[in-house]
Amino acid sequence: MRTFLLRVLVASQWGASLALASGCGPLVESGGSSTPPEGASSESGGGGEPGPPDASAPLDPYPDPTCVGPVHDDDFGYHGQCCYKVHCAAPVGGACPAASDAWPHLDDLPPGSGSCTCDGDGEGGAETIEGPYANRAASDPASCCYLVGAIGCDGRPLLVRGEPRVAPLAHAPSAWSYTALRRFERALADADLSELAPAERRELARRWAERGQNEHASVASFGRFALGLMAVGAPPQLLEAAHRAALDEVRHARLALAIASAYAGEPVGVGPLPLHGALDDIGSLEALTLDAVVEGCVGETLSAIEAEVAAHAAQPPAVRMALQAIARDETRHAELAWAFVRWALATGGAGLRARVAATFARALDQVASEPPGSAGRDLPPSHGFLPAGELHRMRQQAITDVLRPAAAALVAAQFPSTGREFSGGCGNVILGASATYLST
Incomplete structure (x- = not known):
């Protein structure tokens, strides 16, 4: 879990890996800028090329993929990032x-990507397709590599007086039971659940x-957190x-309620969320x-690792x-905390x-002392x-x-109180902590 620890240390000591307005940085594990990958061409694959590149000419190895965005428009608001993926082909x-x-050959895109590429944003020359570059594996016959931009369209608990607050479930047609993510919806419709009792x-x-x-x-929890940030004058x-x-x-x-609806065979949504008492002490920095x-540093760090x-x-x-x-986003949320x-x-x-x-010690001791258990029967791990x-x-x-x-x-660190540290960004994440756990 060393990589995850390093991410948390970066966020807690310098803030350089926060997912903020500028987008995300080198590879999928660290922060950077909203410009294309270092060494990347500003060429787009859609036009303007005089002809196929000469494969015999020396090419620089492809740079680490990055993300730019998120994208904003009047119809959908912020609805995803343009994240580059690598495609290599033989001359x-x-x-x-x-x-x-290169585009039609990419798979494993984030939910909602469909077959949509992302447009250049005009800020730094980011375009849909960049390359060619040399394959990093010199012996690989697929020696022509491209970076292709794909858009993935678009918990922290809500504790009130120490108790989690959720909205009641509603077993009736609900807008919460469906998503606008077409690729996800198609995959959910095609899911074969017949082997389940x-x-x-x-x-x-x-x-x-x-x-x-x-x-x-968690939506309300972050809403309350945002109000608190304003009340204490945060950057x-x-x-x-x-x-x-x-x-x-x-x-x-x-996403979760759509999956619940598929397993239930009927729409599952949520009703009104009771919020009485939720804004007490909203202006207290402590x-x-x-x-x-409790909610972010401990809760969301664990949630991110568990989801991955x-x-x-x-x-x-x-x-x-x-x-x-969920894992990708919860990691950024933990870093924010x-x-x-x-x-x-x-x-x-x-x-x-x-x-x-004292709060860290108490929260970690409480989680560590919880015996193995489950809020219900153990289920096939293949279902989440x-x-x-x-x-x-x-x-x-x-x-x-x-x-x-x-x-x-x-707690031991010494640092100045300025807002300038919070300037980096990061997009999709590979959770080193969970990768290490899976390998043990």
Whole structure:
């Protein structure tokens, strides 16, 4: 879990890996700028090329893929990032294939990508297709490589007086039961659930509906967090990241409730969310910070790792796509929480530092002491939920390898109180923590 620990340390000490307005950075694990990959051409595959590139000419190896965006328009608001993927092909007749030929061969795109490429945004020369570049594996016959931009169209708990608050489920036609992600919807419609016993389908429907309730409540949690940020005078980049996170949670809730509806065989949505008492202490820096420790630094870091491991085990494509999207977004949300606490400690002084240390200790001890268990029967892990024993082992490892070291480093660190640290960005993520867990 070393990579995940490093991400958290970066967010908590310098804030350079936050997913903010400028988009995302080198590869899928770190921050950067909204410009194309270093060394990338500004050519587009759609036109303007005089002819196929000469494959015998020396080519630079393809740079790390990046993301740019997110995209904003009047109809859909912020609806995704343009994220580059690599396609390599063999030369034909001594010439590299036309760049436009790379697009149809890409697969494993994020939900909602369909067959849509992304347009150049006019800010830094980002275009849909870039290349050719040399393959990094010199012996690979597919020596002509291109970067192709694809758009993926578009939980943190809501604790009130220490208790989680969710909206009641509504077993009736609901806008929350469907999404606008066409590729995901097609995959969900094609899912074969016939091998599941009726009792398993009912339990999976219940568990996915519960996940949907929690994701739905996360929208309100980030809304409250955004109000708190304004009340304590936090930097605008943190506020922007909080609003983007709330939009992510809307999408997560719709994904989860759509899957619950598929397992249930009927629409599953949510009703009104009771919010009485939810805005108490909204202007308190201490309350906002301690909530972020529990809900974000601990809760969302664990949620991100768990979602990625569950996605690895998932078999129905729609379930896997949903969990991958949730894992990717929850990682950025966890980074936001660590970066905010870092800013709050620089602002709030020694008293707040002591309270943060005590809150970390109490929250981590509570999670570590929870015995293996499940809110219901163990289910086939191929449908999105890890067995209780495996979930317990993974949490123990995450606490030891990520959360305790990161919390100790954060509380012990000395840093200035400025807003300039929050200037980087990051898009899709490969969770090193979960990758390490899966390899053990």
